[in-house]
Structures are given as structure tokens and as C-alpha cells.
Amino acid sequence: MSSARKLVTLIFLVALCSVSAKAQYTPAVHPNPNPLQLGVSYTFDSFHQVPGNVLNNSGATGSFVYYNEFLGTEAAVSDTFGSNSGQTTNLFFVGGGARVRYPVHHTFEPWAHVLLG
Secondary structure: OOHHHHHHHHHHHHHHHHHHHHHHOOOOOOOOOOOEEEEEEEEEEEEEEEOOOOEEEEEEEEEEEEEEEEEEEEEEEEEEEEEEEEEEEEEEEEEEEEEEOOOEOOOOOOEEEEEEE
């Protein structure tokens, strides 16, 4: 067998193997079949109004996000309560905005958001 024929045979075999390797490709991140995400979290707010006067509020936040691939639309509601010098304080927030996610793994998903309200 001549060296040119061996080279052509080798190129053909490499090309054939690469086609079968491409057919077996699976993505590292499995797409989320549900584009909706709901979240509930604890919220702590601390306000330093004047030196020596600190207002601390505790409460809860709920959020709803609808994703289209990496970009989502978010709505959030937060309500916190506290007291300062015998007076009851309350901070209520309702907002909406955009959230961007980067799904690294199906159990870990870093994200960033901007809310206006």
C-alpha cells in the first residue's frame, strides 16, 4: 500500500470518527422546561438615619420571574416591620424589572436583576 493511499485512508477514518462524535453531543446544561420561577426569602433592612439612631426592620420578600432563555421579567413584593423608640415602622415595596441568568449547572444558576418600584 502506497503512502498516499494510507494517508487518504487515515483522513477518511478521522473524518468518520468525528461525525459519530458530533452525533453523540449532549449539552452540559439541560434547559429548564418550566420558564416560571417563584421565590420567597427573608428580608432584613437596616437604616442609619442619624448617628446613634438605627432602624432595623425584618420581613419577607416574594418574587415571580418568567424567563425567555436567559432574560426574564420579574415582579417582587417586600414587606418589613420593626420599631424605633416605641413607634412601629413599616417598609413596603412593590416593583418590577428584568432579570438575567447564566445557567452554569442544573442546580446552580447565578443571576442579576434590576427592579424599579
